[in-house]
Each structure stands twice: as C-alpha cells, then as structure tokens.
Amino acid sequence: MLLSPFEWTIAKRYLLPGKSEAFIALVAGISVGVVMLSVAMLVIVMSVMNGFRAELLDKIVGLNGHAIVQAYGGRMDDWEDILEQVRSTPGVVEASPLIEQPLLTSFNGRVEAILVRGNTAEDIADMAPKVVSGDISALRPGSNNVAIGVRLAQNIGARVGDTITIINPQGRSTPFGTVPRQVGYTVAAIFEVGIYEYDQAFVMMPMADAQTLLLIGDTVGMIEVTVDDPDRVGEILAPVAQAVAGRAVVSDWKTINSTLFEALQVERVAMAFALSFMVLVAAFNILSSLVMLVRAKTRDIAIMRTMGATRRSLLKIFVTTGFTVGAIGTVAGLILGTIVLYFRQPIVEFIGLVTGQDLWDPEVRFLSTLPAQADPIEIALIVLLALGLSFLATLYPALKASGTDPVQVLRYE
Template sequence: MLLSPFEWTIAKRYMLPGKGERFIALVAGISLFAVMLGVAALVIVMSVMNGFRAELFEKIVGLNGHAIIQAYGGRLDDWREVLKEVKATPGVTRASPLIEQPLLASFNGRVEAILVRGNTPEDLGRLQDKVQAGSLADLKPGADSVAIGSQLAQNLGAQVGDMITVINPQGRATPFGTVPRQVAYRVATIFEIGVYDYDQAFVVMPMQDAQTLLLTGDTIGMIEVTTTDPDQVGPILAPLTRKLAGRAAVSDWKKMNASLFEALAVERVAMFVVLSIIVLVAVFNILSSLIMLVRAKTRDIAILRTMGATRRSLLKIFVTTGFCIGMLGTLAGLVLGFVFLYFRQPIVRLVEIVTGQNLWDPSIRFLTELPARADPVEISVICVMALLFSFLATLYPALKAASTDPVQVLRYE
C-alpha cells in the first residue's frame, strides 16, 4: 500500500500532533513505549528459554551422550561384542563403555554423596575444556588419581593434590560382617560442567580404576552412544533395541530427561501466550490514540474530502499513522531486547546487589549462568505478530475517518 506524496505529508503531520493535541501525542507515545516493552519482554524471555534448553541439552547430552545402553543387573559381561554391534549400527557416530555407580567420598571429616564414573582415555579427554585446575594427563590407570566437580571440591574443601577417600559399601566380608571398601585417591583435576547437579556429584576416573574400586572385574555397567541426529535417536537405535532385548535396555536422552524438557516446552508456550497479551494490550493504546486523533481531526478530514481526497487516501493515511507507531515500537523493542540479552549477566548481578537476593542459585537453576540464545525464526514471528496487531488496531479508526461525510461535518462546524 504505497502512499502518494500528499498522503505521506498528511500522515507525517498526524504522527506529530500540534500544541493543542498534546494529550493525543502523549497517548501515542505511551502506545509506542508499551509496544516496545512488550516486544522486548517477548524477545528476552523466549531467548532465555531457548538458551536454557540449549545449554541444558548441550551439557547433559555432551556428558551422557544421546543414549545409554544399560545391562540388566548392572553388569554387561560380553560388552566388547555389544560395543562392536553398537558401532556397526547405521547412524551411530560414537560408542564408549562406561561405569557409573553412586558411592560416598570423605575428606577431613566431611562426607558427600558422589557418582563415580569410569571412562576410557578418549572420554576423559572430552573434559579438557571444562578443567578449572590440575591436569587430565595425571588420570592414568593405576595412578589412583581422580577428577572431581568444582562444587564437590567446594563442599569437601578439597583442592588439587589432596587425598580424598572413596567409600564402597560392597566391601570385603569378615567374621564381623561386611566392611566397606575405602580407597584413597589423589585429586588430579577439578572441572566444571556448568550443571550444578553434575558438578556437585561427579568423581571421574579411568575405567580400569573404577572396575578395581567396584570389584566388578572385566565388566561394565553401560555403553554411551552418540548419533548423527539427537532428535532421531529413537528410530536410529530401534534395530539395536530389538537385538539387545532381554540383555540390556536402551534409554535415549528424551526418556532420561523427559520431565525436565517437557516442563521447559510447556513453560515456553505459556510464557509466549502471556507475554503476547502484553503486546495486544499495547496495540489497544494505538487504537485509542487513533480514535482520539480522528475525533480531533474530523473538520480537517471533511475539508480534505471537499478538496478531492478520496476515502482510500484517508484510509491509507490513518493506517500508516498507526502502523508507524507499532513499527517504531517493535524496532525499539528489538533493540532493547538485544541490549538486555547482551548485558544479561551484569544486569542480574546489579539486581542482586540492589535487592540483596540471589536471583540465580545454581542449585535451583541447574546452570551456573543465565543463558540466552536468540532464534531468528522466533524473533521474526514476534515481529510479525506485533506488526499484525498494530495493523489490525488501525483499521477501525481508519475506516471511521474514511467514512466521514463532509457535508454533515461542515454543516455543523
């Protein structure tokens, strides 16, 4: 809907009402500000929700793979043959043996529940970019060295070089009963995954050391699998599930974290709907400001009609006036939203200082920092929605202005 020079001149004049119409200008300014806040809120919240899901997915799946093959009874005796079958499955990019067992760890009188993980040297290397202190090179079979999470190190008060004791309740039998097995390990590395539950529990060691600690011999508990497409992990591993029926269970990341990711999906939809109402309320301000503008400009409209302005021209003028308010509010909202996302961590710290409250407790939020990831498609949907609402809000006032009868108006003016 292109405007002629005459129509654009009148539209610009109506976008900046005169001195006697300051109240209309105030309402229009409030409309623009409200649209800006609504769009910014949508951009910020949806980007944070996307970032939260993406960060959780990357950290959880990055550590546990896309699926886990777990033996019935907790021990997979013929694991080497099963590992070959898994690697030969189309769509599988990586498969690694894994030992995982909940135990206890103590240091200087402090005791914490831990999750011991026995990994291959290749899998231990995946922690390289997560290391905070120490070196992964010290994690060698038989060296009695371990890597522990940063939060666990804080809870125990342990540092690199300290000796922690890992307690296995399944110890040796004596005439006085079973004595728990206690093995001392040197803390060689402290790492931070970024997921609080992992950082406070994981104790990682070479697989051979884990087998010795747990007295399992040459067996493992599970196989970690990574596929070409995490969203298609079910169909990819379906043939393997049938082959291993009766020997092992195949659980993908969707099953293992179903409640968490489903809750995030429901929350994303709910937040989008609720915040969309803010934008809808904002465009009602555009509607009210245009209605007042039409009432204030009734005589001008009648004069324009007598000078030859068509109903279509008047329609285009008032639609453009209202739509420009919505468009400027949308653009300002995008800028405000991206600025907030860029400085999100300093803003969170500032609010914490002002309020004295811990807004981002990792023990509750899972992640150590507030994440954000803008989705171009989602941002486009937000912009289109805001512009569409703004356009619809202009239709009634514009039609009212276009239907003005100049004869009736001028007769009583």
C-alpha cells in the same frame, strides 16, 4: 500499499502532532512504549527459555551422550560386541563404554554422596575444556588420580593434590563380615560442567581404576551413545533396542530427563501465550490513540474530502500512521531485547546486589549462569505478531475517518 506524496505528507504530519495536540502525542508515545516493552519481553523470555533447553541438552549430552545402553543388573559382560553393534548403526556418531556407580567419599572428616564415573581415555580428554584447576591428563590407569566437580570440592574442602577416600560398601568378605572397601585417590583436577547436580557429585577416574574399585572385573555398566540428530535418537537406536532386548535397555535423553524438559516446554509455551497478551494491549493503545486522532482531525478530514481526497486516500493515511507507530515500537523492542540479552548476567547480578537476594541460585536453576539463545524463526513470528496486531488496530479508526461525511461536519462552519 504505496502512498502518494500527498498521502505521505499528511501521514507524517499526523505522526508528529503539534503543540495543541500534546495529549494525542502522549498517547501515541505510550503506544510505542508498550509495543516496545511487549516485543522486548517476548524476545527476552523466549530466548532465555531456548537457552535453558539448549544449555541443559549440551551439558547433559556432554557427560551422558544422547542415549545410554544400560545392562540389567548393572553389569554388561558382552559389552565389546554391543559396543561394536552400536557403532555400526547408521546415525551413530560416537559410542563409548561407561561405568557409573553411587558411592561415598570422605575428606577431613566430611562425608559426601558421590557418583563415580569410569571413563575411557578419550572421554577423559574431552573434559579438558571444563577443567578449572589441575591437569586432567594425569588421570591414567593405575595412577590413583581422579577429577572431581567444583561444587564437591567446595563441599568437602578438597583442592588439587589432596587425597580423598572413596568408600565402596560392597567390600570384601572376611570372617568378621563384609568390610567396606576404602581407597585413597589423589585429586588431580577439578572441573565445572555448569550443572549444579553434576558438579556436586561427579568423581571421574579411568575405567580400569573404576573396575578395580568396584570389583567388577572386565565389565562395564553401560554404553553412552551420541547421534547426529538428537531429536531422532529413538528412531536411530531402534535397531539396537531390538537387538539387546532382554539383556539391556536403551534410554535416550528425552526419557532420562523427561520431567525436566517437559516442564521446560510447558513453561515456555505458557510464558509465550501470557506475554502475547502484552502485544494485544499495545494494539489497543494504538487503536485508542488513532481514535483520538481521528476525532481531533474530523474538520481536517472533511476539508480534505471537499478538496478531492478519496476515501481510499484517507484510509491509507490513517493505516500508515497507526502501523508506523507499531513498527517503531517493534524495532525499538528488538533493540531493547538484544541489549538486555547481551548484558543479562550483569543485570541479574546488579538486581541481586540491590535487593540482597540471590536471583540465580545454581542449586535451584541447575545452571551456573543465565543462558540465552535467540531463535530467528521465533523472533520473526514475534515481529509478525506485533505488526499484524498493529495493522488490525488501525482498521477501525481508518474506516471511521474514511467514512466521514464532509457535509455533516462543515454544515455549521
């Protein structure tokens, strides 16, 4: 909708009301502010929710892959054949054997429930970026070295170089009954995955050491699988599920963490729906400011009509005026949202410091820091929503202005 020089001049004049129209300017400023805040809130909330999903998926997949092939009874005797079959499946990027068993650990009189993980040398090497102290390369078969999560280290007071005791209740049988198996391991490294539950429980060791500790011989508990498209993991591993039916079960990340991700998706949709009403409120503010502007400029409109201004010109002038208010608020909202997202962690820490409350407790939030990931498509939809509602809000006042009868207005002038 192109404007003529006359139309653009009048529109600019109405965007900057004079001193006698301060109240109209105030209402227009409030409209800009409300649009800005509503757009910023939508951008911030949707980016944080996307960040939650992406960060959780990344951290969970980093330890468990996109899916696991788990044997019935917890022992997979023919795991080499199944591993080869999984690796040859189209769409599978990586597959490796894994042992995972809940046990107990003790150190200095403190006892904690743990999850012992026996990994291959390649999987252990992949954990190197997550190590906060120590050397994870020291985890070699027969070395009796382990790596533990940072929260577990804090809970039991262990540091690199300390010796912790891992207790396996399924010990050896003796004439006096079953004696729990207790083995001492040196803490060679401490890692931080970023998910509280993992950092609190995981103890990583070479697979051979895990097999010795659990007395399971040359068997594994499961095979973890990584695919090229996480959203198609069920479809990609369907042939594997059919091949191992009766011996093992294939569980993907959607199934294993279904409660968490479904709750996250529901909350994401609900928040987007609720915050969209803020944009609607902003549109009503634009409508009210334009209605006031039209009423204040009724005499000017009548004069312009007598001077030859068409109804179409007046319609374009007031639509442009209101739409510009919405556009300015939208751009300002995008800038504000970007700034808040960039400084999100310091903002959370500052609010917590002022209020004295721990706003980001890892025990509750699963993640150690507040994540965020902006989705260009969602941001584009937010912008279209704000601009679309702003445009619709201008139609009624603009139509009223264009329908002004100059004879009725100027009759008594």
